[in-house]
Amino acid sequence: MSYTSAIPERDPRFTDYHPSLTRQAALAEANRCLYCFDAPCMQACPTHIDVPAFIKKIASENRLGSARTILDANILGASCSRACPVDVLCEGACVMHRYNREPIQIGMLQRYAMEGLHESKLPLPFASAPDTGKKVALVGAGPASLACAAELRRQGIAATIFDARPLPGGLNTYGIAEYKLPFGVALHEVELIAALGVKIESNVDVDAGKLAELESEFDAVFLGMGLGEIHRLGIPGEDKGGVTDALDLIAGYKDGSLNSVKGRIVVVGAGNTAIDAAIAAVRLGAERVTMLYRRGPEQMSAFQFEYEHATLEGVHFGWFVQPIEITGRAAVDGIKLVRMEAVDDGSLVPIAHSEFILEADSVVLAIGQATHTKFLNGKVQLERGRVIIDRKTGQTSNPKYFAGGDCTNGGREVVDAVADGKRAGIAMAAWLEAQHADA
Numbered sequence: 001m002s003y004t005s006a007i008p009e010r011d012p013r014f015t016d017y018h019p020s021l022t023r024q025a026a027l028a029e030a031n032r033c034l035y036c037f038d039a040p041c042m043q044a045c046p047t048h049i050d051v052p053a054f055i056k057k058i059a060s061e062n063r064l065g066s067a068r069t070i071l072d073a074n075i076l077g078a079s080c081s082r083a084c085p086v087d088v089l090c091e092g093a094c095v096m097h098r099y100n101r102e103p104i105q106i107g108m109l110q111r112y113a114m115e116g117l118h119e120s121k122l123p124l125p126f127a128s129a130p131d132t133g134k135k136v137a138l139v140g141a142g143p144a145s146l147a148c149a150a151e152l153r154r155q156g157i158a159a160t161i162f163d164a165r166p167l168p169g170g171l172n173t174y175g176i177a178e179y180k181l182p183f184g185v186a187l188h189e190v191e192l193i194a195a196l197g198v199k200i201e202s203n204v205d206v207d208a209g210k211l212a213e214l215e216s217e218f219d220a221v222f223l224g225m226g227l228g229e230i231h232r233l234g235i236p237g238e239d240k241g242g243v244t245d246a247l248d249l250i251a252g253y254k255d256g257s258l259n260s261v262k263g264r265i266v267v268v269g270a271g272n273t274a275i276d277a278a279i280a281a282v283r284l285g286a287e288r289v290t291m292l293y294r295r296g297p298e299q300m301s302a303f304q305f306e307y308e309h310a311t312l313e314g315v316h317f318g319w320f321v322q323p324i325e326i327t328g329r330a331a332v333d334g335i336k337l338v339r340m341e342a343v344d345d346g347s348l349v350p351i352a353h354s355e356f357i358l359e360a361d362s363v364v365l366a367i368g369q370a371t372h373t374k375f376l377n378g379k380v381q382l383e384r385g386r387v388i389i390d391r392k393t394g395q396t397s398n399p400k401y402f403a404g405g406d407c408t409n410g411g412r413e414v415v416d417a418v419a420d421g422k423r424a425g426i427a428m429a430a431w432l433e434a435q436h437a438d439a
């Protein structure tokens with residue numbers, strides 16, 4: 001199945017934030033690497049990509065070999081090269097920091113290697129193992145399920161992914177800013193994985209009934225459905241026209257269905273998704289974009305570089321304010337806020353008589369996503385709505401069910417989901433083999 005036909009023409013407002021490295025720049029950067037023994041960059045990567053080995057292959061002009069080294073550890077090497085917060089992972093651990101030198105641009109070099117493979121139009125450099133007769137159903141087509149499915153195919157196990165969206169890829173396709181991870185890159189990567197023999201059934205909503213069907217039809221089930229809807233504020237006026245959420249806004253412009261926004265936009269929240277939505281609103285033509293957060297800049301969950309990027313893009317910030325009402329008749333015309341202050345124990349309290357209204361034409365909610373596990377109906381143990389797993393294997397309290405990614409950790413990085421999926425795929429293959437041996 002080809003997904004690339006679904007890719008809309010790239011909107012020039014959302015072209016890459018950083019251009020790709022040229023051949024000369026990649027060679028020069030690769031030659032700066034010290035190829036450390038016990039490389040800390042490799043330890044800092046959740047998928048433990050052999051960073052010195054792939055960089056050395058770039059230095060010796062073996063770009064496809066470099067991509068193979070990356071893919072051996074991380075089948076979503078292209079997405080991760082663009083979506084990973086490298087400053088706090090591999091590049092943050094690079095020994096160059098100790099010598100007061102710039103860290104090696106590991107993310108950009110990884111992207112250079114992966115672009116070489118994608119431009120070559122070659123398939124993934126792995127084949128599926130001979131068929132074992134075992135089959136696994138995977139719920140959700142995001143990074144955790146894709147990584148798990150690829151691992152299962154490499155071990156000769158049939159893998160079928162079920163996803164509610166029209167296109168696979170999960171947040172890689174729909175939820176990460178286009179100038180970081182383009183729609184086309186995410187879908188091309190899915191196509192390469194599907195070519196290993198992974199079946200993907202789109203537009204399938206897995207509810208309790210469907211899950212029971214999958215459980216009886218398949219030898220095991222992997223839960224990689226990510227998280228659910230964005231939390232609501234729980235304040236009056238949230239049902240008014242003009243209240244939307246950050247993921248809908250990002251998905252809208254990425255799939256081409258949203259081309260512009262108008263007026264004054266208020267984004268509530270201060271995480272990386274809130275930043276992606278705020279910058280998107282600026283680039284889509286908003287008159288003014290303001291992010292609101294009940295604490296200060298030091299406490300925001302967005303990475304520092306994301307915050308700096310948003311500031312450069314012209315996003316405004318309102319700190320220590322809490323929404324208490326969305327105002328307007330049928331449609332939003334403002335958001336009522338109260339100023340907050342921190343007290344001795346670190347908690348926040350509203351400041352008396354400090355309420356004010358900030359005029360707005362649209363309110364975008366970005367205060368984290370709820371879990372989406374009710375449909376599991378007690379099949380596996382949960383904690384605060386998250387699926388509990390054995391972190392070494394991904395197995396849940398129900399041996400036939402494995403899980404990974406955001407539905408188990410509440411929302412971390414793409415690379416964490418890939419690491420979970422890969423680990424679970426290996427463990428599932430071993431578990432299925434053991435079941436077979438016992439039978």
Ligand code: SF4
Binds near residue numbers: 042052093
């Ligand atoms: S820590 Fe830095 S210098 Fe050492 S291998 Fe990794 S990227 Fe190269």
